[in-house]
Each structure stands twice: as structure tokens, then as C-alpha cells.
Amino acid sequence: MNEWIPVYQATNSLEAHTLKGSLEVSGVTVQLQGEALSGALGELPANAVEVTLLVRAQDLEQARKILESYRRGAGPAWYCRHCGEHNAGSFETCWQCGHESDMTEL
Ligand SMILES: [Zn+2]
Structure with a gap:
């Protein structure tokens, strides 16, 4: 029951971290997959690397709501x-x- 489910594909690391932050303040634990190996948060790579956001099954519904409002440009x-x-x-x-x-x- 500790399964990670992909909910969103960000077009770059910056978007991924923005969304991760929005989800985490709402209590949703997020894992990023596919991020460039540069670990330092201060040095987000400018090049576009697709990053997948993963959440756990119990957070899925809430994560989708938050991401939905993001997609609406909110x-x-x-x-x-x-x-x-x-x-x-x-x-x-x-x-x-x-x-x-x-x-x-x-
Ligand atoms: Zn107020």
C-alpha cells in the first residue's frame, strides 16, 4: 500500500518544484521522477527536462483537485x-x- 502514482508531467524542473510546493502545503507528499541529477535547489536547470510528479494512492484525489485548479490557470x-x-x-x-x-x- 505504498504505491506511487503518476499524476502530472511537468515540462521542466521549475514547474515540478512549484507544483510540489503547492501540493505539500496541502499535506500531499510528492516524489519527483526524472529530474536532472543536479541536486541543488538553488541551481534549477534551465533546460527542459520532463519531470513526473508522483503521489501516494491516499493523496491521489486531493492531488488531482489541486492540479486541476493549476491547469485552469488559477x-x-x-x-x-x-x-x-x-x-x-x-x-x-x-x-x-x-x-x-x-x-x-x-
Ligand atoms: Zn484571511
């Missing part, structure tokens, strides 16, 4: 600057306090 998840609440990228206002998103990048 952008990454964000934190409310007013109350600090975490919001999915598809929300334009904070679900907690109604403060408008200024789309602060993580």
Missing part, C-alpha cells in the same frame, strides 16, 4: 496576508476572512 496556493490562512489557488478571496488575494507567491 495559480499556486497562497497565504492570506491579513490572517495568514492557507488558500487554494482557485480562491480569489480568503475563505477565512474574505480578504482579497494579492497572490503572494510562496
Whole structure:
């Protein structure tokens, strides 16, 4: 029951890490497959290397929802600057306090 399921194919390492971050703040554990061997996060390779995002079966449904909102162009998840609440990228206002998103990048 520790199976990893591919949910998304990123076109490059930067996109993969952006999505991985969005998923992980929502509690989804992500594994990247196919990434270039350069380990340092500070040196993301500029060349396009396709990276597959893998999640575990129990996180699959949630991961798909998050990725779906990403595909719709909703952008990454964000934190409310007013109350600090975490919001999915598809929300334009904070679900907690109604403060408008200024789309602060993580
Ligand atoms: Zn708020």
C-alpha cells in the first residue's frame, strides 16, 4: 500500500518544484521522477527536462483537485496576508476572512 502514482508531467524542473510546493502545503507528499541529477535547489536547470510528479494512492484525489485548479490557470496556493490562512489557488478571496488575494507567491 505504498504505491506511487503518476499524476502530472511537468515540462521542466521549475514547474515540478512549484507544483510540489503547492501540493505539500496541502499535506500531499510528492516524489519527483526524472529530474536532472543536479541536486541543488538553488541551481534549477534551465533546460527542459520532463519531470513526473508522483503521489501516494491516499493523496491521489486531493492531488488531482489541486492540479486541476493549476491547469485552469488559477495559480499556486497562497497565504492570506491579513490572517495568514492557507488558500487554494482557485480562491480569489480568503475563505477565512474574505480578504482579497494579492497572490503572494510562496
Ligand atoms: Zn484571511
